[in-house]
Amino acid sequence: MLGEEKKDYKWVSTLPENESLVTGLPDRVIVITGANTGIGAAVAKGALEAGAKAVYNIDLRAPLEDNEFAALQKAYPGKAHYLNGDVTKLDTIVAAFDKVIEAEGTLDGVVANAGITIRKGSLEYTPEEWDLIINVNLKGVVNTANVAIKNFLKLGKKGSIVVTASLVAHGTNKAAPSLPYQATKSAILGVVRGLGCEFACQGIRVNCVSPGYIRTALTTYPDTDPLWSTKLDIWGGMHRLAEPRELAGTYVYLLSDASSYTTGVDVRVQGAIDAW
Numbered sequence: 001m002l003g004e005e006k007k008d009y010k011w012v013s014t015l016p017e018n019e020s021l022v023t024g025l026p027d028r029v030i031v032i033t034g035a036n037t038g039i040g041a042a043v044a045k046g047a048l049e050a051g052a053k054a055v056y057n058i059d060l061r062a063p064l065e066d067n068e069f070a071a072l073q074k075a076y077p078g079k080a081h082y083l084n085g086d087v088t089k090l091d092t093i094v095a096a097f098d099k100v101i102e103a104e105g106t107l108d109g110v111v112a113n114a115g116i117t118i119r120k121g122s123l124e125y126t127p128e129e130w131d132l133i134i135n136v137n138l139k140g141v142v143n144t145a146n147v148a149i150k151n152f153l154k155l156g157k158k159g160s161i162v163v164t165a166s167l168v169a170h171g172t173n174k175a176a177p178s179l180p181y182q183a184t185k186s187a188i189l190g191v192v193r194g195l196g197c198e199f200a201c202q203g204i205r206v207n208c209v210s211p212g213y214i215r216t217a218l219t220t221y222p223d224t225d226p227l228w229s230t231k232l233d234i235w236g237g238m239h240r241l242a243e244p245r246e247l248a249g250t251y252v253y254l255l256s257d258a259s260s261y262t263t264g265v266d267v268r269v270q271g272a273i274d275a276w
């Protein structure tokens with residue numbers, strides 16, 4: 001019978017405990033994949049500014065001394081932690097979450113953010129390149145979300161998962177087309193809708209954010225490149241790349257009780273580039 005397999009799960013409400021409309025992430029424990037730099041690091045900073053007790057960054061490599069996450073570790077001593085993990089390897093993600101639960105005894109929010117791209121013509125990708133992008137951007141998100149959900153269920157408490165999708169989940173990237181990247185980001189919308197519906201009654205919300213063009217290592221052309229200026233002229237919108245910090249508030253909102261009745265949706269933060 002439909003839902004029979006979930007009969008043992010506890011029903012958990014997402015309704016906030018207090019009636020305040022002003023809400024941040026007080027004392028919350030947040031895990032973010034791929035937070036060494038770029039969007040993930042900005043979300044980590046936003047979470048700490050919003051009152052999080054601890055932020056855990058699961059990334060492939062330890063933060064370099066001069067990168068954004070290392071700066072956060074200095075600014076918030078004892079609150080910004082790095083854990084080694086590869087989202088394509090489920091056992092490393094399970095082990096990283098186990099360490100978080102062991103250290104904090106709890107978990108409140110998870111951001112499945114790690115992602116990669118390779119840019120070239122659609123017919124030029126090797127099967128290995130397709131596998132790599134699918135493994136990081138799609139299976140990596142599913143691995144992270146599944147481990148997060150299992151932990152929330154085990155703890156018997158509500159939780160919020162936010163996935164980083166992309167403008168290309170809705171349309172083709174005019175600046176730097178990448179078919180496997182576009183395919184995985186579109187697929188993520190389905191994952192978010194599916195998980196959001198399936199675990200709504202367990203108090204586990206699953207949403208995504210679709211950033212537009214953000215100034216990070218992933219955007220190959222700096223906006224000082226005259227090409228950016230011409231392209232943004234044609235596409236309309238705000239005529240600039242976004243800074244990663246301009247996304248943090250959206251993630252904090254989706255992680256927080258302010259979005260207690262929001263699940264299974266995508267929030268597009270794209271400076272109107274796609275709105276014409």
Ligand SMILES: NC(=O)c1ccc[n+]([C@@H]2O[C@H](COP(=O)([O-])OP(=O)(O)OC[C@H]3O[C@@H](n4cnc5c(N)ncnc54)[C@H](O)[C@@H]3O)[C@@H](O)[C@H]2O)c1
Nearest residue numbers: 034036037038039060086087114115166211213214216218
């Ligand atoms: N920059 C943009 O314009 C833009 C636009 C839309 C969506 N995005 C998405 O935002 C997310 C973050 O990208 P960014 O722009 O901040 O780039 P970034 O390169 O600065 O950050 C990506 C992070 O993911 C980590 N990572 C890569 N593979 C991993 C793996 N297998 N396991 C664990 N960590 C891994 C990297 O080490 C890095 O720290 C990605 O999912 C990307 O697709 C970026």
